[in-house]
Amino acid sequence: MRVCVHVRRCQEGSTPVEMDGFGSEFPAGGSGGKVDTGTIMEQVKVQIAVANAQELLQRMTDKCFKKCIGKPGSTLDNSEQKCIAMCMDRYMDAWNTVSRTYNSRLQRERARM
Amino acid sequence: VLHFHSYNFSASEKAEATELQRMIAIEQQKAQFQAQVHTFTDVCWDKCVDSPGSKLDHRTETCLVSCVERFIDTTLTITNRFTQMVQKGAH
Numbered sequence: 001m002r003v004c005v006h007v008r009r010c011q012e013g014s015t016p017v018e019m020d021g022f023g024s025e026f027p028a029g030g031s032g033g034k035v036d037t038g039t040i041m042e043q044v045k046v047q048i049a050v051a052n053a054q055e056l057l058q059r060m061t062d063k064c065f066k067k068c069i070g071k072p073g074s075t076l077d078n079s080e081q082k083c084i085a086m087c088m089d090r091y092m093d094a095w096n097t098v099s100r101t102y103n104s105r106l107q108r109e110r111a112r113m
Numbered sequence: 114v115l116h117f118h119s120y121n122f123s124a125s126e127k128a129e130a131t132e133l134q135r136m137i138a139i140e141q142q143k144a145q146f147q148a149q150v151h152t153f154t155d156v157c158w159d160k161c162v163d164s165p166g167s168k169l170d171h172r173t174e175t176c177l178v179s180c181v182e183r184f185i186d187t188t189l190t191i192t193n194r195f196t197q198m199v200q201k202g203a204h
Contacts, residue, residue, distance in 0.1 A: 090165035098154045100182040
């Protein structure tokens with residue numbers, strides 16, 4: 001299963017995780033001496049996106065290890081591999097659901113203020 | 114707020130730096146949102162997901178939504194009550 005973490009650039013058949021800013025490329029070419037706001041912002045966005053992906057993977061690994069690996073054997077057997085793959089998909093589904101719910105709640109609270 | 118001290122920045126450089134600061138603040142806000150989503154997902158996964166299947170069923174989806182809402186309600190309840198306690202002089 002292909003996973004795409006940049007919703008706007010996801011192709012057909014891959015599962016988008018609703019994050020923004022992951023996978024941006026650095027703009028090509030230099031502009032000489034002056035500091036380019038665009039370049040800095042691209043770097044900031046990439047750094048934040050990378051940190052976000054690392055956080056996701058760390059928590060996902062923790063949850064899926066707990067769910068899928070009972071007594072650790074000498075290798076990961078087939079059922080464990082399948083469980084891990086399913087768990088990853090479900091974790092990202094859960095992440096997206098939580099993201100939407102939180103966003104809605106924030107908008108509701110802002111409307112009240 | 115940026116403080117331009119002894120450096121000779123042109124007006125356009127100062128404007129650019131201020132704009133940059135504003136844009137970075139927006140990205141930080143987005144990052145804070147993401148961080149909260151990680152926390153909620155962590156907590157609510159434990160509450161709502163027993164064994165991961167081929168998709169999230171309706172019961173699990175509903176649980177996740179409720180979990181996020183109730184977790185936020187809990188945070189607000191605790192914040193408000195704690196504030197009252199502090200104001201009344203409790204330690």
